[in-house]
Amino acid sequence: MVGVEVVNVNDRLNVKDGLNETYDVVVAGGGAAGLNAALMLARARRSVVVIDAGAPRNAPASGVHGLLARDGMPPGELLERGRSEVRHYGGHLISAEIGQVGRDDGGFTVTLGDGRSTRGRRLLVATGLVDELPDVAGVRERWGRDVLHCPYCHGWEVRDQAIGVLAGGPMSVHQALLFRQLSDDVTFFTHTTMLTAEDAEKLAARDIAVVTEEVASLEIADDQLAGVQLVDGTVVKRTAVVVAPRMVVRADFLAPLGLRPVEHPSGAGTHIPAEAAGRTDVPGVWVAGNVTDPVAQVGSAAAAGAAAAAQINADLVTEETRQAVDARRAQPSN
Structure with missing residues (x-):
């Protein structure tokens, strides 16, 4: 050759x-x-x-x-x-x-x-x-553990748990709908965003609760996610939180x-x-x-x-x- x-x-x-x-x-x-x-x-x-x-x-x-x-x-x-x-x-x-x-x-x-x-x-x-993660206290510390983003990568592990979805990008509502397949208890936190009427209708139709108060931080107890704390001090109990980085x-x-x-x-x-x-x-x-x-x-x-x-x-x-x-x-x- x-x-x-x-x-x-x-x-x-x-x-x-x-x-x-x-x-x-x-x-x-x-x-x-x-x-x-x-x-x-x-x-x-x-x-x-x-x-x-x-x-x-x-x-x-x-x-x-x-x-x-x-x-x-x-x-x-x-x-x-x-x-x-x-x-x-x-x-x-x-x-x-x-x-x-x-x-x-x-x-x-x-x-x-x-x-x-x-x-x-x-x-x-x-x-x-x-x-690039949302600038919310606790998100980075819990990332990859009980703060997640992909239902196919980690969804099975949080099935039937109390899941929160923190809005922060164009995929957030889609994420909420995907995680609803894995749990009946899903709450959508609009945080600093606003839902369109169409998206609000989709979430309501799938029995996904919506919280419009801004999120202050994640609450951690005994090295586990315990809930989502709002700026008014209210804590919504959640064991997993989904974000869209x-x-x-x-x-x-x-x-x-x-x-x-x-x-x-x-x-x-x-x-x-x-x-x-x-x-x-x-x-x-x-x-x-x-x-x-x-x-x-x-x-x-x-x-x-x-x-x-x-x-x-x-x-x-x-x-x-x-x-x-x-x-x-x-x-x-x-």
Whole structure:
């Protein structure tokens, strides 16, 4: 084969997780999307590095739910298993933040926060997002425990309990209706917002109580959520509270490439737009997981990483085949 280097993946199995000068693919972000992409790429015999800052969004949660054969597994354990699998196939894992990314001849230069750098022929961004929580005392302290946002991730665990939904975004009424499927005792706190007549009718039709007084804080007793305290001092007893955080992607380092977050159509926050398989408008750059789909759960984020990896590998194969054809044509005729 002319112009194509064949590397035996077994030669890389025992390589320590140091940073090489160049890779086929640099993966930014080591959550479900980034790790599953790296796994697919390494199995395709691609050199790949995952650069991860070590701040997973779901760290406060006790378990990952709705993921077939892994339901209830602690998030940290799931990620460690994923990292082990990536290493098994020769992938590298680097614990660091990305400082900046720039385009170079035929790829991208990635500079880490500690000054080290590497380059990749392709770049996959799976850095996820940050949840901006409502500014209500107690929300951040209880986040991921009895302050929740996703009925599919944590709804079963609070079924039949007294659930409060704290308004704060365009998804709040929708959340209340979804959690009503899990409990007959749901109270909607308008807080600092106003209900439309249509939304008020929907809540009333589903027997969801509405409290219009502004919320002051969450009441905690014996390290458990006890209720929602209003500004007038009244406490509405609740054992779980649902909020709608604004979801802001971690992607500022992409600005030099011309990729900037924009508002997601749902109004839930920001995202990096991309085609279905993750290809962005910038040639050579793909995205996967929450950085492009804010509502993606662990399973769908992992699947998106796999889909993007397959597209990236196919793109590299196309490039390598073109180079091989050009090299063959350039050979002198016998």
